[in-house]
Amino acid sequence: MDKNSDELHESALKREEDTPNVIHLTHFTTPESIYHLRLGFPSLASKPYMQKWYISLMWPITAWSMILTWFYGHTFIVERNTFHKLKIQTWAIPKYSFQYFLEWQKGPINRIIEEAILDADRKGIKVVSLGLMNQDEELNMNGGLYVSKNPKLKVKVVDGSTLAVAIVLNTIPKGKTQVLLRGKLTKVAYAIAYTLCQQGVQVATMYEDDYVKLNKSFNGSETNLIMTKSFTQTTWLVGEDLSEEEQKKAPKGTLFIPYSQFPPKKYRKDCSFHCTPAMLTPTSLENVHSCEGWLPRRVMSAWRIAGIVHSLEGWNENECGYKMHNIDKYFLEWQKGPINRIIEEAILDADRKGIKVVSLGLMNQDEELNMNGGLYVSKNPKLKVKVVDGSTLAVAIVLNTIPKGKTQVLLRGKLTKVAYAIAYTLCQQGVQVATMYEDDYVKLNKSFNGSETNLIMTKSFTQTTWLVGEDLSEEEQKKAPKGTLFIPYSQFPPKKYRKDCSFHCTPAMLTPTSLENVHSCEGWLPRRVMSAWRIAGIVHSLEGWNENECGYKMHNIDKVWNTTIQHGFIPIPIPVPSYPKN
Structure with missing residues (x-):
């Protein structure tokens, strides 16, 4: 026997776990959702989550997995990704969506989430983002509960609300002067309504109760918040609790834009439904082999992206509880890398072709993006083409x-x-x-x-x-x-x-x-x-x-x-x- 080979094998087995920079905490949605994880069926995981008739035939395995997860009280890794030098992991909490609505389950769920955050803190992980219902206000004050209980935490807790708001605001068709807001009023909903009112867009509510809550949160100062019974708005911002009867009141051709983690049920075939707040990922994000719930492959939820951006930028603050970041800044941070790479590639291409001058128009020479174009010259000191910001x-x-x-x-x-x-x-x-x-x-x-x-x-x-x-x-x-x-x-x-x-x-x-x-x-x-x-x-x-x-x-x-x-x-x-x- 080769003693050196044995020692090498043992050290490989005992090697220290590769510590990620960011973890995203998610959970199961339905009992069948376990098959859509990479550890389930890779072919199903690579497609958006949908109910399949043949999955119901596997009910014995589904029932067994439910029993197992019911008693298993720890998170487990379901996905590993890399983004440039950033190491990212997704951890799943062994709980289903319906359990988050059960009062007697809230204590155990909060304990598992808190343990995961504390575990991440011990391992030196920089950011924990909370996905789906893991940052529900009624469960844990949008994640603020864990920070207030553990004031010495070094890991940053991110609920992703700022980016979710930014995506919804940037999805509304340009030139809209009025939208209708309907659904459960969350941290995201309040921020969307307030920002739109500040921008001069009228935000209409369907019910007096929603109007009173929003108006109170604005201290009664927003004249652009109105109540309506006409439902002529063709852009609806929707959250949980949107009913079939309410959808039927929308005009033909209405665009429904969700601000919630879960998509609304589509009762209208003559209307358009946008996906839940999400963005396409850059090609440099590697090992994206599975879909995130109902989203297409390589489309990532705002709540998951937010943790990645937080880590990339090295922001030394939490985004949870009732705290949010600057909306415009947050939305742009995720796009800066891809935009800069495209501009730099264009400049290098011009240089190879012998072009003499490249002038940068509009925001292609923004100071916060690339130091008024100086970034490309400092990165490529041998450039012959001249870069002009005008x-x-x-x-x-x-x-x-x-x-x-x-x-x-x-x-x-x-x-x-x-x-x-x-x-x-x-x-x-x-x-x-x-x-x-x-x-x-x-x-x-x-x-x-x-x-x-x-x-x-x-x-x-x-x-x-x-x-x-x-x-x-x-x-x-x-x-x-x-x-x-x-x-x-x-x-x-x-x-x-x-x-x-x-x-x-x-x-x-x-x-x-x-x-x-x-x-x-x-x-x-x-x-x-x-x-x-x-x-x-x-x-x-x-x-x-x-x-x-x-x-x-x-x-x-x-x-x-x-x-x-x-x-x-x-x-x-x-x-x-x-x-x-x-």
């Missing part, structure tokens, strides 16, 4: 749009690379730049090293020229004097709430007639009007500038402006005010 020309256009002789402007919106450069240049030119909030003032002042006396904070809002970016609200617009000129410095135009004010277009210029084949419009801009970010790449190439304009780097503003004019691009005149008569 910030210098955007600044030049805004500066040259401000009416001559202005001594004071108000700056309001998300502070970007363009915003900082505009503010600094104006202050240097002797123009006072007023901010509405102390936070903006502090950030700008810090970037100027506290040297700019022309940067001020104001509460009077007498300025009639406002330089605006993203995040400008309706309430803020209402503070502007009549006749104010709003000049955007962002890629996206602000929503126009004021009819007695003028709104300039986003930074753009008229193209020369020698620019051929311009048959389509660029977004919201008129035909033959081109955004600063797109023009910048053209000018960069025409001039043969052998440097990047991305990251925190900018060109000389006057040089870029004059060169652009010389190439035949024409400034867009300020709109002539035309206000409605009183």
Whole structure:
């Protein structure tokens, strides 16, 4: 016998378990759902869960498995995945959905979940996400029970509510002004309703009881929350408890969007039903051999994704109980990796083809996404193609749009690379730049090293020229004097709430007639009007500038402006005010 072989075999058997970074806690739904796990039948597991007639023939095995799980009081691993360097496991709690409704089962279920969280904490696992009914409010206060009982937990508990809300909000068809909310009012439902009301979308409820609960949670401040008996809304946001009779009240063609973990039963063939909050997974998520419940393969629930994103970002806080994250930020985090890879691949492809310049439009050069495009240059230092974010020309256009002789402007919106450069240049030119909030003032002042006396904070809002970016609200617009000129410095135009004010277009210029084949419009801009970010790449190439304009780097503003004019691009005149008569 080879002694070394024996020792190697024994050490392999005794090797330490590979500790994951994230675990997702799920549970059985129906007695037959056990066959849809990878440890059941792989062929069934690879398809969305549906009732199959032949499964009923296996009732003796089903009954035996139910008895076994009834007495087995520990979680077990049902799936292992990897996502880049992240190790992910799914643990199942041996309980069925119906048991979560039994009062005498709530204690044992909570003990199993708590033990799993404590076990994860001991193993150094970073995040535990709670799936299906494992984060039910009536069971454990959306997971908050475990954190309050164990204040020294290092593992972060995530209920996934923020991402679920974000997905539902981003599933509602653009331009909808009214939706109907019907179903059990959960943490997710309250957040959806509040956010929509804040966005100016009317949220209608079917019953007075729901209206009273929602209105109370908003402190009675939301005028966009209404009660209805007409049911004309064609977008319904639905949760548990939606009945067949209620579905029948919806108009033909209604879109039902669930906000709950479980999908509604489909009673209407003349309506559309979206899936429960979920997203397609990136191809880099490996070993996805089974479906998550009723979702198609490689589609993952919001509650499971949330734990992965939490770990990827290294967020050092819990998302459970009554706590939620920033909705927009959470939704974007999951998409940042795939978006950056696509942009980087396009730049590398352009480099291989000998293309001279790549300009980044819209959000493809967002600071939070890729440091204004600087990420790609720092990752690929041998790039020959030049990456241009167009910030210098955007600044030049805004500066040259401000009416001559202005001594004071108000700056309001998300502070970007363009915003900082505009503010600094104006202050240097002797123009006072007023901010509405102390936070903006502090950030700008810090970037100027506290040297700019022309940067001020104001509460009077007498300025009639406002330089605006993203995040400008309706309430803020209402503070502007009549006749104010709003000049955007962002890629996206602000929503126009004021009819007695003028709104300039986003930074753009008229193209020369020698620019051929311009048959389509660029977004919201008129035909033959081109955004600063797109023009910048053209000018960069025409001039043969052998440097990047991305990251925190900018060109000389006057040089870029004059060169652009010389190439035949024409400034867009300020709109002539035309206000409605009183």
